[in-house]
Amino acid sequence: MTAVREIHVAVGVIFRQGQVLIARRPDHVHQGGLLEFPGGKVETGESVQQALVREIREETGLRIAPDALEPVIEIRHDYGDKRVFLDVWAASSAQGSPEGREGQEISWLNVCDLADADFPAANRPIIRALRLPRQYAITGIAADTTAYLRQLEQGLRTAKPELCLLRAPNLSDDAYAQLAAWSLEACRASGARLLLHGSASLLEQFPAACGLHLPWHEARQHSARPVPDGYLLAVSCHNEQEIAHAGLLQADFITLGPVMPTPSHPGATGIGWRRFRELVAVSTVPVFALGGLSLKDLAEARGAGAQGIAGISFWWSSV
Incomplete structure (x- = not known):
């Protein structure tokens, strides 16, 4: 049996005026139709911060300085057909007005309004972390x-x-x-x-x-x-x-x-x-x-x- 490769994904929790930026996954992709925090795959030779800055810019047009990112949580999740390592970082100083540059719906939501059922299972610990203090x-x-x-x-x-x-x-x-x-x-x-x-x-x-x-x-x-x-x-x-x-x-x-x-x-x-x-x-x-x-x-x-x-x-x- 072929081993399932783990995919390293950089995830961004972008805060603005007490809300976080959320995107909706396209219907045709894995876990399509569910909400997610923006981000994407870490490419070979990239740091997670570099990957996140690139992905956020490509997906939403927002500009984030790498040194403005702070770690939130690391999550490994096995979907059965796919195993992911979510490397989650937060930023509160993104520059620009976000737009769905890949056709995705995006919106700002309060943390208290994030519902488990609206997100892929791997994202749910992120919601927990955002609701907990230090x-x-x-x-x-x-x-x-x-x-x-x-x-x-x-x-x-x-x-x-x-x-x-x-x-x-x-x-x-x-x-x-x-x-x-x-x-x-x-x-x-x-x-x-x-x-x-x-x-x-x-x-x-x-x-x-x-x-x-x-x-x-x-x-x-x-x-x-x-x-x-x-x-x-x-x-x-x-x-x-x-x-x-x-x-x-x-x-x-x-x-x-x-x-x-x-x-x-x-x-x-x-x-x-x-x-x-x-x-x-x-x-x-x-x-x-x-x-x-x-x-x-x-x-x-x-x-x-x-x-x-x-x-x-x-x-x-x-x-």
Whole structure:
């Protein structure tokens, strides 16, 4: 049997006034009629940035400087008859007025209006990545409930995280539920989204949460996505097998680590950035780097293929 060759495709997410440029694939091509982010095949001898600048100019007439491009996500997807490697980059300073120079329909859309069903399956992790922030804030420990609430409110006020996780594995179910109710109210008031940590039943109890983060011992018990569409699903992962299982569950993102030793996981050695990059390469969903990291590590995490960093210390004062 002849091996299916992987096609390297440069994909551009072009922002303008809070919207992204979207094209519709011609009916006669692979995945015809669906929407897509503009871009095209990386030719021999081209860098991905050179390919993207060329393709965007040829397809839409927009001019982009190579150094204005920032990495978004890398995606490998097997359609059965075709395998693609989508190398996705973003730009917010494209010059000119876009037009469909190849006869394709193009338009500007808000990120919140991008629907999975309108895009080829390989594009869907891009939508996830665009809707996620660069920092995933995880709650730390506190001496008591009063101290916890004080530190939560302080962190929400000073760090202003967009996405938070209420992680408190040391608490009883009742105590966690009490904190969840208070935390949801505090996050709602600050505009932050809160994920709960534990079993899928938590969303039945707290439907106002934006999603669920499954620790691995919970994730391994499921063979399909355990939360309804409209909620975020995250999974804690540490190796290739767990990453593959998160993909099976149709997770919206994963956390991966620990990258470095961290006080929250005493005794766990970090996997390091090289191993982190290797594992990110097999993920089909956005990945947050986790473990012993600070905001100073964000650039290195992004360079290793991460969506961003997850952790406690960059926003929680009691670590």
